[in-house]
Amino acid sequence: MAQSTHREPTVTLRDHTDYTGWITQLQARCVFDNIWDKINPKTTVPLLPIPQPVRAPIVTDYTPAASIEVPTRPTELSAGGQKAFKEDLEYYKVLLEQYKNDRHDYEKEQSSLQSIVAFIQSSVSQHLLRTCCLPDKPLRQWITDLQSTAGVDERIEQERARDRYLSALKPMRSALQWDIWLAEYDQAATEAEIYQVAELSQLNVITKDFLAAVNKVAPI
Structure with a gap:
């Protein structure tokens, strides 16, 4: 399904x-x-x-053969004209691929x-x-x-995101609140990371704060 x-x-x-x-x-x-x-x-x-x-x-645009006044195909060019035309044609192919x-x-x-x-x-x-x-x-x-x-001032938003993150770190009163607490923590941490809150700059600090917050109700 x-x-x-x-x-x-x-x-x-x-x-x-x-x-x-x-x-x-x-x-x-x-x-x-x-x-x-x-x-x-x-x-x-x-x-x-x-x-x-x-x-x-x-x-x-190229030099015609001696008997041709206005060339209409490469074979009607002089030897030098055919050589120059061929070289320019190869270069054109390179430019065409680049253009595409x-x-x-x-x-x-x-x-x-x-x-x-x-x-x-x-x-x-x-x-x-x-x-x-x-x-x-x-x-x-x-x-x-x-x-x-x-818009909003980024400094103010950073301070607001930091306050929310620190508030989310307050230990829950009961393990029954785990899902609600974890959802708020996740959102607060994500927002704090977006605004480059200092507490979210080092993984070991994040881990330490998180474990301290959940230790009483989920020690394992």
């Missing part, structure tokens, strides 16, 4: 209370598509440029960007879309303006 999968509901960005959850889900999508560094306001990595098509060598690869990467990136645009348009309130997501502005500017308008 097929197993059902549970997906967290999409967070809609309306004000600063939604921002952390919203930017986290946006970043996750961008990282999956390998474009976060292209739209992250903290980076300056440019988008891929539009690949420029390459043109095949044109026979009429560049075009594939460019179209893949554009498709990912369009997907992110659609996600933003479907997960941001109309008011914020009208004020922060102007059609003539790049995605990086959209995120910058959304962060400026509805």
